[in-house]
Amino acid sequence: MWVGRGDALRARRELGFSLNVLTVFPSAPDIPVDRDERSFVGVNDLPNAVQEFPPIPSIYWRPLNAALQRVTTIRPAKRRMNVTRADSRGGVIQRIEREIANLDRWQKSAAIEMPEGPQRIRGLAGSGKTVVLALKAAYLHTQRPTWDIAVVFYTRSLYQQFKDLIQRFTIEHSGEDPNWDKLKLLHAWGGSGRPGMYSEIAGRIGAPVRSFQFAREKFGSDEGFRGICSELLSEVRSSSPDPFFDAVLIDEAQDLPEPFFQLVHAVTRQPKRIVWAYDDLQKLSEATMPSTSDLFGEDADGNSRVELPADTEDAPRSDIVLPTCYRNTPWALTLAHALGLGVYREGGLVQYFDDPQLWSDVGYTTIKGSLEAPGSQVVLKRAEDSYPGYFDTLLKPKDAISTHQFKGPAEQAEWVAENVAKNLTEDELQPDDILIVLPNAYTSKSAARTVMRSLEKRGITAHLAGVTSSPDELFDRESVAIANIYRSKGNEAPVVYVLNSQECHSGYELLRLRNTLFTAITRSRAWVRVCGWGDTMTPLRDEINKVEESGFQRQFTVPTDEELERMRTIHRDRTADELDRIQHGVDGARQLVELIRAGELSPESLPPELRTSLAQLFLPDGGGDELGP
Amino acid sequence: MGPKEQAEEVRELLELLADAEIAFFVNQVIPRKFPGQRTRVTWPPRAGRPLPWNSSRVSAVDYQAWIDGGAYSAILHDGAILQFTFDFEAEQLVGSRLAYIPCPFDVHDLMGSASLSEIVELFRGGSVDDVELRGPLRLDFDAASARPGHPASHMTFLRPSARVAAAGPVTLARFLKFVFQHFYPELWRAHEFLREWQSPDPSRTILLDEERGLHLNWIAIT
Numbered sequence: 001m002w003v004g005r006g007d008a009l010r011a012r013r014e015l016g017f018s019l020n021v022l023t024v025f026p027s028a029p030d031i032p033v034d035r036d037e038r039s040f041v042g043v044n045d046l047p048n049a050v051q052e053f054p055p056i057p058s059i060y061w062r063p064l065n066a067a068l069q070r071v072t073t074i075r076p077a078k079r080r081m082n083v084t085r086a087d088s089r090g091g092v093i094q095r096i097e098r099e100i101a102n103l104d105r106w107q108k109s110a111a112i113e114m115p116e117g118p119q120r121i122r123g124l125a126g127s128g129k130t131v132v133l134a135l136k137a138a139y140l141h142t143q144r145p146t147w148d149i150a151v152v153f154y155t156r157s158l159y160q161q162f163k164d165l166i167q168r169f170t171i172e173h174s175g176e177d178p179n180w181d182k183l184k185l186l187h188a189w190g191g192s193g194r195p196g197m198y199s200e201i202a203g204r205i206g207a208p209v210r211s212f213q214f215a216r217e218k219f220g221s222d223e224g225f226r227g228i229c230s231e232l233l234s235e236v237r238s239s240s241p242d243p244f245f246d247a248v249l250i251d252e253a254q255d256l257p258e259p260f261f262q263l264v265h266a267v268t269r270q271p272k273r274i275v276w277a278y279d280d281l282q283k284l285s286e287a288t289m290p291s292t293s294d295l296f297g298e299d300a301d302g303n304s305r306v307e308l309p310a311d312t313e314d315a316p317r318s319d320i321v322l323p324t325c326y327r328n329t330p331w332a333l334t335l336a337h338a339l340g341l342g343v344y345r346e347g348g349l350v351q352y353f354d355d356p357q358l359w360s361d362v363g364y365t366t367i368k369g370s371l372e373a374p375g376s377q378v379v380l381k382r383a384e385d386s387y388p389g390y391f392d393t394l395l396k397p398k399d400a401i402s403t404h405q406f407k408g409p410a411e412q413a414e415w416v417a418e419n420v421a422k423n424l425t426e427d428e429l430q431p432d433d434i435l436i437v438l439p440n441a442y443t444s445k446s447a448a449r450t451v452m453r454s455l456e457k458r459g460i461t462a463h464l465a466g467v468t469s470s471p472d473e474l475f476d477r478e479s480v481a482i483a484n485i486y487r488s489k490g491n492e493a494p495v496v497y498v499l500n501s502q503e504c505h506s507g508y509e510l511l512r513l514r515n516t517l518f519t520a521i522t523r524s525r526a527w528v529r530v531c532g533w534g535d536t537m538t539p540l541r542d543e544i545n546k547v548e549e550s551g552f553q554r555q556f557t558v559p560t561d562e563e564l565e566r567m568r569t570i571h572r573d574r575t576a577d578e579l580d581r582i583q584h585g586v587d588g589a590r591q592l593v594e595l596i597r598a599g600e601l602s603p604e605s606l607p608p609e610l611r612t613s614l615a616q617l618f619l620p621d622g623g624g625d626e627l628g629p
Numbered sequence: 630m631g632p633k634e635q636a637e638e639v640r641e642l643l644e645l646l647a648d649a650e651i652a653f654f655v656n657q658v659i660p661r662k663f664p665g666q667r668t669r670v671t672w673p674p675r676a677g678r679p680l681p682w683n684s685s686r687v688s689a690v691d692y693q694a695w696i697d698g699g700a701y702s703a704i705l706h707d708g709a710i711l712q713f714t715f716d717f718e719a720e721q722l723v724g725s726r727l728a729y730i731p732c733p734f735d736v737h738d739l740m741g742s743a744s745l746s747e748i749v750e751l752f753r754g755g756s757v758d759d760v761e762l763r764g765p766l767r768l769d770f771d772a773a774s775a776r777p778g779h780p781a782s783h784m785t786f787l788r789p790s791a792r793v794a795a796a797g798p799v800t801l802a803r804f805l806k807f808v809f810q811h812f813y814p815e816l817w818r819a820h821e822f823l824r825e826w827q828s829p830d831p832s833r834t835i836l837l838d839e840e841r842g843l844h845l846n847w848i849a850i851t
Contacts, residue, residue, distance in 0.1 A: 211751055211754070213751060216742065221742060449647060453640075453657075455657070456640075456657040456658065456659055461657060461673035462657065463675070467654055467744060467745070468653075468654055468696050468699075468704055468744060468745045468746060469697045469698075469744060469745075470750075478673075478674070479673065479675055479699070
């Protein structure tokens with residue numbers, strides 16, 4: 001066993017504990033007379049034999065564990081040369097970063113277990129899926145160096161992360177660099193100078209590799225990738241090429257369309273070692289992913305191409321859940337869920353998990369009531385094993401989350417700039433420890449300008465990520481990143497400022513707005529500042545206060561099936577045509593109000609049935625029995 | 630005009646360009662202090678990014694590097710880059726660079742659909758037919774580098790070796806008017822601030838020998 005540099009395992013120049021060698025036999029061995037009998041033992045006597053050795057001092061347990069797992073750091077610990085105090089925010093995040101070094105048992109087993117067939121890995125954002133996939137890829141590559149393996153991702157900034165992790169893991173397992181001809185890192189699409197799974201497949205069968213512009217023009221911006229994958233799939237099905245991958249590992253699977261999975265299935269050799277990892281809660285209301293049957297489609301006989309067998313004790317698992325979230329504090333996660341679902345919203349829940357089992361899968365435990373009983377009250381809390389203990393030790397809820405309401409965007413910008421200045425000085429943080437999130441992508445440029453001006457006044461450099469620059473890099477060592485919600489996805493920072501949060505409190509497409517709030521808050525690794533302005537920030541602030549006052553528990557009435565259906569109808573994401581219709585309706589209503597207020601129209605002149613409908617809509621409890629004449 | 634006033638002028642102009650939606654995006658202006666009394670008024674540098682214009686030829690690769698590195702004061706809606714840099718020794722202007730760099734591709738219709746860098750990358754991976762033949766334009770002032778064949782103030786275009794003498798350092802106002810009057814006449818007509826912007830001209834630097842050849846000249850505003 002190679003323990004690497006092992007600084008933490010040393011006492012001065014010596015190893016901090018003595019090494020003892022024990023040879024274990026299946027049964028009690030015949031020991032040669034010239035050998036020390038304490039060095040040989042049968043497996044049944046192993047526990048007693050180990051007890052005879054002096055114990056390892058407890059200060060070495062953690063670093064020894066890390067060395068045994070061959071992971072000393074999962075990602076390069078940032079060199080925080082500016083940290084002088086352990087209790088500054090810089091000091092706290094430094095300790096958090098060191099604590100993340102060890103894989104937990106869930107991640108380790110998920111990385112090593114590989115069934116002879118497909119495998120699904122899911123968990124919350126921040127549960128370590130990318131690390132698990134990287135380790136799995138490295139492990140497969142070192143165990144099977146002749147295999148053609150692909151690691152696929154969607155967010156381009158993951159490329160460097162995967163490359164670094166796989167390189168480190170491969171060297172630690174085999175002592176050599178990976179063979180990148182056999183282990184390929186592929187963006188899902190690919191483009192100029194960037195290898196991609198789609199472009200790789202198209203190239204292999206001689207099909208045209210469609211550009212972003214083509215896809216956008218033919219299928220629309222939202223459906224472009226789906227469209228070109230469907231097009232390519234038809235060609236693959238008709239040409240039936242020989243598969244050319246032995247294993248494909250897919251990260252961010254929730255962002256990829258079904259035709260893409262079917263393409264991957266077609267080009268992967270039997271027994272179809274396809275591993276896909278996804279965030280359970282990118283969309284809160286539904287199992288994020290389609291079923292495996294929908295993902296991979298059906299064969300000519302109508303059978304699902306992929307089925308995940310039920311897990312058995314003595315076989316590698318096909319369906320793995322990573323229950324511990326390392327990225328977010330339990331309080332930020334609870335808040336994000338509560339706001340995303342609308343648990344304490346005045347109008348009631350906005351969305352709900354389709355499958356009650358999902359609550360415990362993503363780390364909640366029931367304190368009171370039952371999730372299986374629609375119409376009844378239930379109280380949930382984050383299970384203690386759903387988050388690492390260092391959050392409780394190093395942070396406090398009141399500091400981890402704070403909410404701030406301002407008169408207008410200028411005041412908000414000034415407050416943020418003042419606090420960023422404090423973060424960079426007395427808090428001993430660095431510019432790339434901070435992320436400012438703008439929920440509304442359409443107004444992000446103008447909103448960013450306001451904040452950038454306030455930062456500029458304090459000599460703080462900032463940039464709006466992804467509007468002009470490459471999407472591969474969000475952060476910059478010397479500049480504070482500002483990003484809209486789409487560019488923020490997949491990234492995280494110790495300190496996150498969510499601006500203009502009031503825009504996510506209400507409005508049509510409420511589902512999307514609430515999901516935006518969820519995504520924004522869960523970018524934070526330690527501290528999140530939820531900021532907003534104007535009167536519409538007040539009800540959002542009230543919701544957040546209720547979450548805090550509840551002790552970060554979730555209390556709500558389990559919705560009935562009818563209520564669930566109504567929720568889905570009212571708050572679902574809408575098509576452009578539907579939005580147009582809604583907008584026309586809203587404009588018409590606004591015009592009506594203006595006419596009445598201006599005295600050009602009296603309410604009495606409205607058709608009676610319209611007056612009745614309008615009156616009923618705004619009565620409490622649906623009204624109906626207390627109408628006026 | 631000293632560094633503080635120059636920074637304010639640049640900021641004010643960038644705000645107007647952004648408000649009028651002439652600029653797709655404008656950068657910050659954070660004066661940087663150097664040893665001695667030197668101050669540079671320009672966009673904030675990003676970690677590890679080299680300054681532009683280091684190579685002897687400029688290509689789409691450089692354009693993309695400038696975009697990725699935030700090396701611009703503003704980006705216009707057709708992807709053209711404006712770069713404003715002013716160097717001061719105490720309150721004295723000792724150098725300036727005002728550059729207009731058109732985008733190598735026609736990206737106007739795609740602006741905002743993805744990051745500009747992504748859009749450019751897509752074009753770079755496409756057909757050479759998409760390349761628009763238009764070169765950058767730079768107006769430089771550097772008294773310390775002046776020598777025969779290298780006027781203290783000059784305009785560079787097409788090739789780095791092409792330095793057409795200018796009467797003196799070109800101000801932001803003159804640069805603004807030159808670019809918009811000639812390259813964006815419709816915007817020039819539509820926005821008064823582009824036509825009316827004023828900055829006092831620094832002292833002339835052109836030499837008699839340089840005046841004998843083709844050069845840029847104007848009637849100074851004091």
